[in-house]
Amino acid sequence: MHKPIVLIVEDNDLNSVLLTDLLEVGGYVTMRAHDGEEAMSLVNAQQPDLIVLDIQLPIMSGLDVLRWLKDDEWLRLIPVVVVTAFAMPTEERIMREAGCDEYIAKPFSTRAFLQVVGQHLPRPPAYLHTV
Numbered sequence: 001m002h003k004p005i006v007l008i009v010e011d012n013d014l015n016s017v018l019l020t021d022l023l024e025v026g027g028y029v030t031m032r033a034h035d036g037e038e039a040m041s042l043v044n045a046q047q048p049d050l051i052v053l054d055i056q057l058p059i060m061s062g063l064d065v066l067r068w069l070k071d072d073e074w075l076r077l078i079p080v081v082v083v084t085a086f087a088m089p090t091e092e093r094i095m096r097e098a099g100c101d102e103y104i105a106k107p108f109s110t111r112a113f114l115q116v117v118g119q120h121l122p123r124p125p126a127y128l129h130t131v
Protein backbone atom coordinates (compact mmCIF):
# COMPACT_ATOMS: atom_id res chain seq x y z
CA MET A 1 0.00 0.00 0.00
CA HIS A 2 1.45 3.34 -0.99
CA LYS A 3 1.71 6.06 1.59
CA PRO A 4 -1.01 8.67 1.10
CA ILE A 5 0.21 11.99 -0.28
CA VAL A 6 -0.84 15.13 1.58
CA LEU A 7 -0.47 18.56 -0.01
CA ILE A 8 0.15 21.30 2.56
CA VAL A 9 -0.85 24.76 1.34
CA GLU A 10 0.53 27.28 3.83
CA ASP A 11 2.42 30.53 3.31
CA ASN A 12 3.90 30.69 6.80
CA ASP A 13 7.16 28.72 6.68
CA LEU A 14 7.16 27.79 10.36
CA ASN A 15 3.60 26.46 10.22
CA SER A 16 4.38 24.67 6.99
CA VAL A 17 7.41 22.91 8.47
CA LEU A 18 5.45 21.97 11.60
CA LEU A 19 2.61 20.48 9.55
CA THR A 20 5.12 18.66 7.33
CA ASP A 21 6.91 17.09 10.31
CA LEU A 22 3.65 16.12 11.95
CA LEU A 23 2.25 14.47 8.83
CA GLU A 24 5.50 12.67 8.00
CA VAL A 25 5.73 11.31 11.56
CA GLY A 26 2.14 10.20 11.01
CA GLY A 27 3.32 8.18 8.01
CA TYR A 28 2.26 10.38 5.12
CA VAL A 29 4.21 11.68 2.15
CA THR A 30 3.96 15.46 1.90
CA MET A 31 4.17 18.16 -0.75
CA ARG A 32 4.24 21.85 0.07
CA ALA A 33 2.80 24.88 -1.69
CA HIS A 34 3.22 28.45 -0.45
CA ASP A 35 0.43 30.15 -2.37
CA GLY A 36 -2.78 29.29 -4.18
CA GLU A 37 -1.30 29.17 -7.67
CA GLU A 38 1.47 26.82 -6.61
CA ALA A 39 -1.21 24.67 -4.98
CA MET A 40 -3.15 24.48 -8.25
CA SER A 41 -0.11 23.40 -10.28
CA LEU A 42 0.86 20.75 -7.71
CA VAL A 43 -2.70 19.39 -7.66
CA ASN A 44 -2.67 19.18 -11.45
CA ALA A 45 0.83 17.66 -11.60
CA GLN A 46 0.40 15.01 -8.90
CA GLN A 47 -3.07 14.58 -7.52
CA PRO A 48 -2.71 14.42 -3.73
CA ASP A 49 -4.87 12.17 -1.56
CA LEU A 50 -5.72 15.00 0.83
CA ILE A 51 -5.11 18.75 1.04
CA VAL A 52 -4.39 20.76 4.19
CA LEU A 53 -5.36 24.32 3.31
CA ASP A 54 -4.61 27.64 4.98
CA ILE A 55 -7.07 30.43 4.20
CA GLN A 56 -4.88 33.55 4.22
CA LEU A 57 -2.58 33.00 1.23
CA PRO A 58 -0.85 35.27 -1.28
CA ILE A 59 -1.93 35.47 -4.95
CA MET A 60 -5.01 33.30 -4.54
CA SER A 61 -6.85 32.75 -1.24
CA GLY A 62 -7.59 29.39 0.32
CA LEU A 63 -11.27 30.02 -0.40
CA ASP A 64 -10.52 30.48 -4.10
CA VAL A 65 -8.43 27.29 -4.15
CA LEU A 66 -11.25 25.45 -2.39
CA ARG A 67 -13.84 26.72 -4.91
CA TRP A 68 -11.57 25.74 -7.81
CA LEU A 69 -11.24 22.21 -6.40
CA LYS A 70 -14.90 21.75 -5.61
CA ASP A 71 -15.98 23.01 -9.04
CA ASP A 72 -14.19 20.09 -10.70
CA GLU A 73 -15.96 16.75 -10.93
CA TRP A 74 -12.79 14.78 -10.10
CA LEU A 75 -10.76 17.17 -7.95
CA ARG A 76 -13.78 17.68 -5.71
CA LEU A 77 -13.24 14.14 -4.43
CA ILE A 78 -9.97 15.12 -2.72
CA PRO A 79 -10.69 15.75 0.99
CA VAL A 80 -9.79 19.28 2.10
CA VAL A 81 -8.88 20.05 5.71
CA VAL A 82 -8.93 23.81 6.31
CA VAL A 83 -6.58 24.97 9.06
CA THR A 84 -7.09 28.54 10.21
CA ALA A 85 -5.69 30.94 12.76
CA PHE A 86 -8.64 33.31 12.58
CA ALA A 87 -11.56 31.09 13.44
CA MET A 88 -14.87 32.92 13.22
CA PRO A 89 -18.33 31.41 12.84
CA THR A 90 -18.87 33.29 9.57
CA GLU A 91 -15.59 32.04 8.16
CA GLU A 92 -16.34 28.45 9.07
CA ARG A 93 -19.77 28.71 7.46
CA ILE A 94 -18.30 30.16 4.26
CA MET A 95 -15.64 27.46 4.02
CA ARG A 96 -18.13 24.67 4.71
CA GLU A 97 -20.57 26.06 2.15
CA ALA A 98 -17.68 26.09 -0.34
CA GLY A 99 -17.23 22.39 0.37
CA CYS A 100 -14.36 21.97 2.83
CA ASP A 101 -14.48 18.56 4.49
CA GLU A 102 -12.94 19.60 7.81
CA TYR A 103 -12.34 22.93 9.49
CA ILE A 104 -9.73 23.10 12.27
CA ALA A 105 -8.96 26.21 14.29
CA LYS A 106 -5.48 26.85 15.69
CA PRO A 107 -4.25 26.01 18.20
CA PHE A 108 -5.03 22.32 17.84
CA SER A 109 -3.47 19.21 19.35
CA THR A 110 -1.26 17.10 17.11
CA ARG A 111 -3.29 14.06 18.03
CA ALA A 112 -6.60 15.68 17.11
CA PHE A 113 -5.15 16.90 13.81
CA LEU A 114 -3.87 13.45 12.81
CA GLN A 115 -7.16 11.88 13.82
CA VAL A 116 -9.08 14.24 11.55
CA VAL A 117 -6.67 13.61 8.64
CA GLY A 118 -6.82 9.86 9.27
CA GLN A 119 -10.61 9.86 9.02
CA HIS A 120 -10.28 10.75 5.35
CA LEU A 121 -7.36 8.50 4.44
CA PRO A 122 -6.40 4.88 4.85
CA ARG A 123 -4.06 4.68 7.81
CA PRO A 124 -0.48 4.05 6.74
CA PRO A 125 1.26 1.39 8.87
CA ALA A 126 3.63 3.95 10.44
CA TYR A 127 0.69 5.74 11.99
CA LEU A 128 0.00 2.79 14.25
CA HIS A 129 3.55 2.71 15.56
CA THR A 130 4.46 6.33 16.01
CA VAL A 131 1.36 8.11 17.27
Ligand code: MN
Nearest residue numbers: 011054056057
Ligand atom coordinates in the same frame (compact mmCIF):
# COMPACT_ATOMS: atom_id res chain seq x y z
MN1 MN B 1 -1.47 32.12 5.85
